[in-house]
Amino acid sequence: MKAVVLEKKGLIQIRDVQKDLTLGADDVEVAIKACGICGSDVHYYTHGKIGPYVVEQPMILGHEASGLVTAVGSNVKHLKVGDRVCLEPGIPRFNSAETLAGYYNLDPELTFFATPPIDGCLCEKIVHPAAFAFKLPDELSYYEGAMVEPVAIGMQAATKAEIKPGDVAIVFGAGTIGIVTALCALAGGCSDVIVVDMIDEKLKIAASYNNIHALNLKTDDIKAKVMDLTAGRGCDIAFECSGAKPAILNIHEQVRPAGTVVLVGMPVDPAPFDIVSAQSKELTVKTIFRYANMYPRTIRLIRSGALDIKRLISKVYDFNQAVEGFDRAAGGSLTDVKIMLDLESLGINA
Ligand SMILES: NC(=O)c1ccc[n+]([C@@H]2O[C@H](COP(=O)([O-])OP(=O)(O)OC[C@H]3O[C@@H](n4cnc5c(N)ncnc54)[C@H](O)[C@@H]3O)[C@@H](O)[C@H]2O)c1
Numbered sequence: 597m598k599a600v601v602l603e604k605k606g607l608i609q610i611r612d613v614q615k616d617l618t619l620g621a622d623d624v625e626v627a628i629k630a631c632g633i634c635g636s637d638v639h640y641y642t643h644g645k646i647g648p649y650v651v652e653q654p655m656i657l658g659h660e661a662s663g664l665v666t667a668v669g670s671n672v673k674h675l676k677v678g679d680r681v682c683l684e685p686g687i688p689r690f691n692s693a694e695t696l697a698g699y700y701n702l703d704p705e706l707t708f709f710a711t712p713p714i715d716g717c718l719c720e721k722i723v724h725p726a727a728f729a730f731k732l733p734d735e736l737s738y739y740e741g742a743m744v745e746p747v748a749i750g751m752q753a754a755t756k757a758e759i760k761p762g763d764v765a766i767v768f769g770a771g772t773i774g775i776v777t778a779l780c781a782l783a784g785g786c787s788d789v790i791v792v793d794m795i796d797e798k799l800k801i802a803a804s805y806n807n808i809h810a811l812n813l814k815t816d817d818i819k820a821k822v823m824d825l826t827a828g829r830g831c832d833i834a835f836e837c838s839g840a841k842p843a844i845l846n847i848h849e850q851v852r853p854a855g856t857v858v859l860v861g862m863p864v865d866p867a868p869f870d871i872v873s874a875q876s877k878e879l880t881v882k883t884i885f886r887y888a889n890m891y892p893r894t895i896r897l898i899r900s901g902a903l904d905i906k907r908l909i910s911k912v913y914d915f916n917q918a919v920e921g922f923d924r925a926a927g928g929s930l931t932d933v934k935i936m937l938d939l940e941s942l943g944i945n946a
Pocket residue numbers: 635749768769770771772773774792793794795798813837838839840842843859860861862863884885886887
């Protein structure tokens with residue numbers, strides 16, 4: 597079958613691959629129809645590694661996918677051939693202590709699409725555990741289905757923040773993760789979310805949503821806006837979604853006493869955090885790593901309209917133009933949020 601393969605750092609090819617499609621009793625076979633390009637795919641393309649994960653052999657890219665169910669295993673009850681699904685890309689061991697405790701995303705032996713040496717899903721078909729395939733309502737397109745993956749990160753952050761109705765939040769970083777986190781915070785009950793970045797093009801996209809106040813770090817008075825929206829107290833919650841050292845170091849400044857900080861961004865090197873300043877306000881500091889049990893809620897909120905993510909799909913490339921899509925993503929166009937690959941033209945429907 598055809599696949600988008602990262603042969604080595606700097607070289608992506610569309611070519612034929614052999615893929616095992618043996619269907620277990622608890623599996624589904626899915627013809628992939630859409631797949632988003634993620635910052636991590638691009639990083640493997642341009643740098644050949646992320647932390648300890650090094651591309652040492654050809655790897656199929658992609659982990660943000662949706663598709664059509666073409667076969668179901670004998671134990672599968674919740675899906676049938678012809679259903680449209682999105683796929684959760686991280687598969688834990690089903691009997692690990694972490695999985696049994698409910699935080700399966702932290703299973704040390706979890707395998708995740710397109711994380712070396714595990715192949716991703718940018719190919720014609722894959723076989724996947726049915727428990728990690730979620731039916732898309734008719735109202736959702738395959739593109740929106742593929743967006744569930746990045747949005748689930750914002751959902752995990754908003755859930756961890758334990759938002760109360762009417763909370764005011766601040767988000768550092770207006771990249772894909774920052775914007776979806778801001779949207780999830782609003783959907784979770786925040787009245788207002790301040791989004792901070794230094795790139796006006798990114799802020800413009802954030803500002804297109806009601807109740808998001810997009811501020812430029814370099815030219816706007818962030819403190820004044822925070823005080824204005826919170827009667828002088830500070831934000832209830834701060835989400836760090838930039839991974840930038842200065843944002844992490846100073847994040848406590850914008851949070852009220854006894855407020856919450858959620859660290860989402862992953863700095864490339866260890867980053868300092870101002871412990872004493874956080875202590876003096878008794879801040880609750882939380883971290884997230886991907887998500888667990890977020891797909892069903894994310895799908896429901898997209899369907900309800902509370903998470904309007906269509907406008908985050910900046911550009912769609914056909915499967916045959918995948919290399920152009922990755923090159924555009926690697927070029928870092930400031931107006932792009934999510935670049936999507938469309939696999940419908942492959943015409944795999946059975
Ligand atoms: N915890 C997780 O599970 C998880 C999952 C996915 C991504 N991430 C991390 O989330 C972060 C964001 O991902 P993304 O894809 O949106 O990246 P991105 O590069 O598209 O966005 C980051 C944004 O932060 C802005 N920024 C830089 N310095 C800033 C500062 N000092 N203050 C405010 N904004 C600043 C940049 O201009 C950029 O717009 C990354 O660090 C990524 O590794 C974490």
